[in-house]
Structure formats: C-alpha cells, structure tokens
Amino acid sequence: MTRRRWIDDWDPEDEAFWAETGAKVARRNLVWSIFSEHLGFSVWLIWSVSSAFLLASGFTFTAQELFFLVAIPNLVGSLLRVPYTLAVGRFGGRNWTMISAALLLVPTLLFAYAVTNPGTPYWAFCLIAATAGFGGGNxxxxxxxxxxxxxxxxxxxxxxxxxxxxxxxxAIIQFCLPIVVGGAAVFGLVKASDGGIHLERAALLYAGLAIVATVAAYFFMDNLGTAKSDVRAQLSVLRNKQTLIMAFLYIGTFGSFIGYSAAMPLLIKLNFWVPEPAPLGTGIFFAYYAFLGALVGSVTRPLGGWLADRYGGAKVTLGAFTGMIVSTAAVLWTLLQVTPNPTADVAIAEDNKAWFPLFLGFFLLVFASSGIGNGSTYKMIPAIFRTEAGRTGAPGSPERAAAELNATKRASAAIGIIGAVGAMGGFLIPLTFSSPWVTAPMDATKTAFFIFTVFYLACAVVTWAVYLRKPHPAKAAVSYAGVGI
Structure with missing residues (x-):
C-alpha cells in the first residue's frame, strides 16, 4: 500500500516481490540517494582543497590554522551522523533527503560570501567550515x-x-574546484585564469545542485513504513558490544579515507612545493594530484562490498587492514627520504620532487585499501545483526520473522552510530598532521604516519580475534565466525 510517497508493504527478502516490484523501486531510490549523498560529500570536503587556495586569495593563515580549518567540518559531520540516522526512522528517508539536501545551502552560500571579503576573520571561516559538516551527516x-x-x-x-x-x-570537488575557481588543474592541462582565483564560483555551483537534489528527492524518492522506528529503540544498539567494535574498525577504514582526503592537498603543498617562481611555484603543485586519493578510495569501496558478499566481510576487512599497514609504513619510509621543505628553497623542492612518485603511489595504495575496508565493514554490520536475529525462534516462525525485521532497523541505527564514530578519524588525522606540539610540519607528518601504522595493526588484530578466530567449543553457539560476516 502506498500513501503520499509512503510504502507500507515492503519485503525485499520475498524473491517474487523483489523481482516484480522491489528491485525497480529500490534502484530508483538508490540513484537519487547517491546523487544527494554525492553533493553532501562534496560540500563536506570543499574546504580540503579551497583552504590551499586561501593564501592565493589574499588570506594569511599558518599551516596549523589551515589543517584545523579542514578538520572542523569532519568533526561536525561526524557528530551529526547520529541524529541524521535517527531522522530516517522519524521522518522517512525521502523526507529527510529533501531536508538534508536543502541544508547544504547554508555552508555553500556562507562560503561564497566569506571568500569574497578579504576582511573575513579566521574565526568566521571556522564557523562557516563547521556548517559544511551538514554534508557529512548525509x-x-x-x-x-x-x-x-x-x-x-x-x-x-x-x-x-x-x-x-x-x-x-x-574526488569530484578536489578535481573540479581548481578548474571552476580559475586555478591550474588536471596535471597542468588546465591553465590558471588570468583573472585570479574566484573561490565563490564553486560554492554557488553546489548551491544550485543542492536545490536540484531537493526537488529530485521530492519527486522520485519514497518513504518506507517498515523503516519507522522510535529513537529509544534505535539507540538501544549502543548496548550491543558489536556496535562499539565495528565503530573502532570503521575509524580505521572510513576515518582514514576522509581524513587523508581532507589533508592530502595540504600535505603535498607543505612537503613537495614552494611558491616561487609564481604563479605555480617549484616542485609538485598540489591541485594536480589532490583528487587522486579520494578517487581511488571511492571506486574501490563497491569492490570491497562485492568481495565481502562473495568471501565474507571479516576476511576482506582483515585483508584491507593488512594492506593499510604495509602501504602506510611505505609512505612513512618515503617521507624519511625527503628533506624538510622551507617555503622558499627551490633546490630542496626539486630534490624532493624525485621522491613524489613513490609517495603518491604508496599513498594511493592506502586509499585503495581503506576503500575496500569501507565496503567490507558495511557488509558486516547488517550481517552481524541478522546473525543475532537468527538465534531467535525456529526458521519460518513469527518470532524469527519479527526478529529479522527488527535486525534491519537495528543495523540501520548502528550504521549511523558507527559512521559517526568512524568519521571522527577525519577530524583526528588532519589534527595529527598539524600537531601543535611539533614545530616542524615534516616531523609532525612522519610522527602521524607512524601512529597510524600502529593503529591499523591494532585494527587487524581485533578483526581476527573477534570475527575470524575459531571459537572455543563452549562459545561456538554465540560465535560470529563462519556465518558470512
């Protein structure tokens, strides 16, 4: 039954229903959900590359201030993920997509105003960057x-x-923003505009797209009555230790993806580029390569989901963390070969340039591994709750059916909480790169990558111990091993 874009009868596990009706409706909602979420991520990370252009626009901020500026949206976005998730059960998926898309007008229009006023103070930029966190909640x-x-x-x-x-x-915002605002981009194939940098153009473009997403959700998406849930029931997943374990693992996968994506333009700029001679300086120009990491991490995410469907999420997640350990250690090794890059030492910049291909290659492997891990961990979450539901009643019984429906609601609530905790990595990573207790940016970067390597090792151990280790016979009945997780 459908009432004003609400669908009350929805059973995708029924193969006949899925083939006749469900698949078509699900695909339509998936397409417009992707579009809206895509814009949310773009707005969320608009500061990741625009911060590197602020100096060219006449603003004078230190490296630590810039890293903090790109970290703020990640903090706010992570905190908003819980209420945004709860809003789906309260208001409906279609309705909340409309609201969340419209909210993107706030950070985009404020951004457009601030960057066109050279007198805008740093604290105002921080507040505006915080509103970009709306996109992270999406x-x-x-x-x-x-x-x-x-x-x-x-x-x-x-x-x-x-x-x-x-x-x-x-990746799209990091690829397109330099082009839209008049900066050099696409490995130098696009030249810098003679009219200078106009950051407001990117913000106005995404403000227009946010309006499109709002209208599209109104006309083409649906609310599911089966998704309705009260806040208390959804928050009950916090008492499940599996939610906390998966949140820890998601810091390692998604937290790394979003944190490295936010920091990568500044990392390249500070360690491999000097501003002289103008306009593009010497060494590696950050705008040429800033988008590659996010692109690789994005396209490997569905691969991680597909591999998890085929081989089990825990096995794929362990493989992803293994890849992150090796490639992060390799990034650290390349940085140990690089000479700290003073802001005007052309000779050092040219020497460091020779190490950049290795740095970039290993860094892209980090992104690829994190993307695969993102896909596999999100396969694990609904599988865990469905496995728990499978211990209720007999197969085909009303008790089992009710438990499985409740498992889907609990998994969706857990996704929001796990996503919120995981996204905190996006705040902590740029903050670690700008460590205020380390005076030299290169030293802070090396220390950060060492810490991250150790953390990924801990994530790998937890994945194996909780989800892959063969249980003691006395505990086999409550084990998660061997159930496709």
Missing amino acids: FSSSMANINFFYPTRLKGAALGLNAAGGNIGV
Missing part, C-alpha cells in the same frame, strides 16, 4: 535509508555503490 542517513530497500544478499553491493557514489564526491 552519509549516515542515506546509508540507513538504503539498507531498508535491499535484501540481505545484495546489501553489500548496494551499500557499497551508495557509499562510493557519495565518497567520489570528495
């Missing part, structure tokens, strides 16, 4: 919504595509 509400539309056997791929469509918004 991810959890979108993922929680799409989780209801698809059957268990397709959740890994569907959630992977939904997330990848959003994640790639990071």
Whole structure:
C-alpha cells in the first residue's frame, strides 16, 4: 500500500516481490540517494582543497590554522551522523533527503560570501567550515535509508555503490574546484585564469545542485513504513558490544579515507612545493594530484562490498587492514627520504620532487585499501545483526520473522552510530598532521604516519580475534565466525 510517497508493504527478502516490484523501486531510490549523498560529500570536503587556495586569495593563515580549518567540518559531520540516522526512522528517508539536501545551502552560500571579503576573520571561516559538516551527516542517513530497500544478499553491493557514489564526491570537488575557481588543474592541462582565483564560483555551483537534489528527492524518492522506528529503540544498539567494535574498525577504514582526503592537498603543498617562481611555484603543485586519493578510495569501496558478499566481510576487512599497514609504513619510509621543505628553497623542492612518485603511489595504495575496508565493514554490520536475529525462534516462525525485521532497523541505527564514530578519524588525522606540539610540519607528518601504522595493526588484530578466530567449543553457539560476516 502506498500513501503520499509512503510504502507500507515492503519485503525485499520475498524473491517474487523483489523481482516484480522491489528491485525497480529500490534502484530508483538508490540513484537519487547517491546523487544527494554525492553533493553532501562534496560540500563536506570543499574546504580540503579551497583552504590551499586561501593564501592565493589574499588570506594569511599558518599551516596549523589551515589543517584545523579542514578538520572542523569532519568533526561536525561526524557528530551529526547520529541524529541524521535517527531522522530516517522519524521522518522517512525521502523526507529527510529533501531536508538534508536543502541544508547544504547554508555552508555553500556562507562560503561564497566569506571568500569574497578579504576582511573575513579566521574565526568566521571556522564557523562557516563547521556548517559544511551538514554534508557529512548525509552519509549516515542515506546509508540507513538504503539498507531498508535491499535484501540481505545484495546489501553489500548496494551499500557499497551508495557509499562510493557519495565518497567520489570528495574526488569530484578536489578535481573540479581548481578548474571552476580559475586555478591550474588536471596535471597542468588546465591553465590558471588570468583573472585570479574566484573561490565563490564553486560554492554557488553546489548551491544550485543542492536545490536540484531537493526537488529530485521530492519527486522520485519514497518513504518506507517498515523503516519507522522510535529513537529509544534505535539507540538501544549502543548496548550491543558489536556496535562499539565495528565503530573502532570503521575509524580505521572510513576515518582514514576522509581524513587523508581532507589533508592530502595540504600535505603535498607543505612537503613537495614552494611558491616561487609564481604563479605555480617549484616542485609538485598540489591541485594536480589532490583528487587522486579520494578517487581511488571511492571506486574501490563497491569492490570491497562485492568481495565481502562473495568471501565474507571479516576476511576482506582483515585483508584491507593488512594492506593499510604495509602501504602506510611505505609512505612513512618515503617521507624519511625527503628533506624538510622551507617555503622558499627551490633546490630542496626539486630534490624532493624525485621522491613524489613513490609517495603518491604508496599513498594511493592506502586509499585503495581503506576503500575496500569501507565496503567490507558495511557488509558486516547488517550481517552481524541478522546473525543475532537468527538465534531467535525456529526458521519460518513469527518470532524469527519479527526478529529479522527488527535486525534491519537495528543495523540501520548502528550504521549511523558507527559512521559517526568512524568519521571522527577525519577530524583526528588532519589534527595529527598539524600537531601543535611539533614545530616542524615534516616531523609532525612522519610522527602521524607512524601512529597510524600502529593503529591499523591494532585494527587487524581485533578483526581476527573477534570475527575470524575459531571459537572455543563452549562459545561456538554465540560465535560470529563462519556465518558470512
């Protein structure tokens, strides 16, 4: 039954229903969910590359101030993910997509105003950057919504595509912003504009797209009555230790993806580039390569979901963390070969340039591994709660059916909470790179990568110990091993 864009009868596990009706409706909602989430990610990370252009626009901020500026949206975005997820059960997926898309007008229009006024103080930029966190909240509400539309056997791929469509918004904003604002881009194929940098153009473009997303959600998306849930029931997943364990692992995967994406333009600028001779300086120009990491991490996310559907999420997640350990250690090794880059030492910049291909190559492997891990962890979340539901009643019983429906609601709530905690990595990573207790930027960067390598090792150990280690016979009945997680 459908009432004013509400669908009350929805059973994607019924193969006949799925083939006749469900698949078509789910695909339509997935497409527009991806579009809205894509814009959210773009607005969320608009500061990641625009901050590197602020100096060229006449603003004078230190490296630590710039790193903090790109970290603020990640902090706010992570905190908003819980209420955004709860909003799906309260207002409906379509309705909340409309609201969340419209809210993107706030950070974009404020951004456009601030960058056109040279007198805008740093604290004002911080406040405006905080509103960009609205875009970060979109991810959890979108993922929680799409989780209801698809059957268990397709959740890994569907959630992977939904997330990848959003994640790639990071790469798109980092690729397109230099072009739109008049900066050099695309490996030098696009030349800098003679009229200088106009950052407001990018903000106005995304403000227009936010209006399109709002209207599209109104006409083409649906609310599911089966997704309705009260806040207390959704927050009950906090008492489940699996939610906390998966949140820890998601800091390692998604936290790394969003944190490195935000910091990569500044990392390149500070360690491999000097501003002389103007306009493009010497060494590696950050705008040529800033988008590559986010692009790689985005396109490998659905691969992680597909691999998890095929081989099990825990196995793929362990492989992803193994890749992150090796490649992060390799990035650290390349930085140990680089000479700290003074802001006007052309000779050192040219020497460091020779190490940049290795730095970039290893860094892209970090992104690829994090993307695969993002897809596989999001396969694990609904599988964990469905496994728990499978211990209720007999197969086919009303108790089992009710438990499985409740498991989908709990998994969607867990997705928001896990996403919120994981996104905190996006705040902590840029902050670590700008460590105020380390005076030299290069020293701070080396220390950060060492800390990250150790953290990924801890994540790998937890994944193996909780989800892959063969249980003691006395505990086999409550084990998560061997159930496709």
